[in-house]
Amino acid sequence: MKITFLGTSHGVPAADRYCTSIMVEAGDNVYLLDAGAPVINLLLQMGIDLKRLKAVFISHAHMDHVAGLPDLACLMSWYFTDTSADFLLSDGEYLDMLKKYIVAADGTVVDENRVRMTAIEATDVYDDGCIKVEFIPTKHMPADKPSFAFLVTEKASGKKLFFSGDLSNRLKKEDFPEILSKERTDAFICELAHISLDDLAPHLETCLAQTVYFNHVFPVEKYEDIAALKAEKKYEFEIVAPDDGAVYEV
Numbered sequence: 001m002k003i004t005f006l007g008t009s010h011g012v013p014a015a016d017r018y019c020t021s022i023m024v025e026a027g028d029n030v031y032l033l034d035a036g037a038p039v040i041n042l043l044l045q046m047g048i049d050l051k052r053l054k055a056v057f058i059s060h061a062h063m064d065h066v067a068g069l070p071d072l073a074c075l076m077s078w079y080f081t082d083t084s085a086d087f088l089l090s091d092g093e094y095l096d097m098l099k100k101y102i103v104a105a106d107g108t109v110v111d112e113n114r115v116r117m118t119a120i121e122a123t124d125v126y127d128d129g130c131i132k133v134e135f136i137p138t139k140h141m142p143a144d145k146p147s148f149a150f151l152v153t154e155k156a157s158g159k160k161l162f163f164s165g166d167l168s169n170r171l172k173k174e175d176f177p178e179i180l181s182k183e184r185t186d187a188f189i190c191e192l193a194h195i196s197l198d199d200l201a202p203h204l205e206t207c208l209a210q211t212v213y214f215n216h217v218f219p220v221e222k223y224e225d226i227a228a229l230k231a232e233k234k235y236e237f238e239i240v241a242p243d244d245g246a247v248y249e250v
């Protein structure tokens with residue numbers, strides 16, 4: 001499986017970083033984890049055939065994770081009519097608002113046969129034969145709003161990718177996903193805006209990931225902390241701090 005960081009910024013974009021979005025390629029299929037970047041523009045710029053896009057997974061409804069979604073869903077509905085994808089959204093209220101917004105803004109009714117939007121339940125498993133995605137609730141949002149991390153398994157290779165989404169402030173709600181110390185993962189994409197490396201330290205000590213990618217980094221001075229941690233060689237896993245456009249084979 002191949003991952004491309006389309007956007008690595010936190011809540012605010014920067015001159016060289018869009019907000020969070022990761023493209024996953026498995027076999028011929030393309031998937032998106034969050035859509036905070038202008039995803040349809042980026043897919044087209046990269047020459048990705050939009051017919052390869054099979055699903056979009058949204059961790060939570062904050063703007064830096066969804067801003068590129070209306071354009072993608074709208075254009076798939078009225079222009080790119082040979083496309084078809086599942087949109088698994090964290091939040092049923094957001095899902096309803098998104099459909100209404102696309103109608104209000106554009107006069108376009110989402111084509112529900114091809115742009116299939118559903119609200120994620122923690123007990124759901126997405127499985128299209130190519131990848132399996134499990135949804136792990138986090139406590140990033142206020143109590144009445146859901147948020148999720150994702151465990152993506154490429155079925156042919158067994159490779160596993162864990163995407164943290166956003167977590168609670170300083171992990172005070174103890175929502176660091178336990179699965180990371182119970183199961184080997186090939187790639188762990190970890191947000192670093194609401195938490196520090198110190199907050200993470202006890203969890204990293206038991207983390208069974210092969211490579212940890214720090215993403216959604218705020219403030220940017222934390223990139224120096226990441227470089228220092230990498231130089232320390234304290235952990236067995238590899239540490240990476242991707243920029244926009246970075247591509248990795250998992």
Ligand SMILES: [Zn+2]
Nearest residue numbers: 010011064166
């Ligand atoms: Zn965020």
Ligand SMILES: [Zn+2]
Nearest residue numbers: 060062140166
């Ligand atoms: Zn957030």
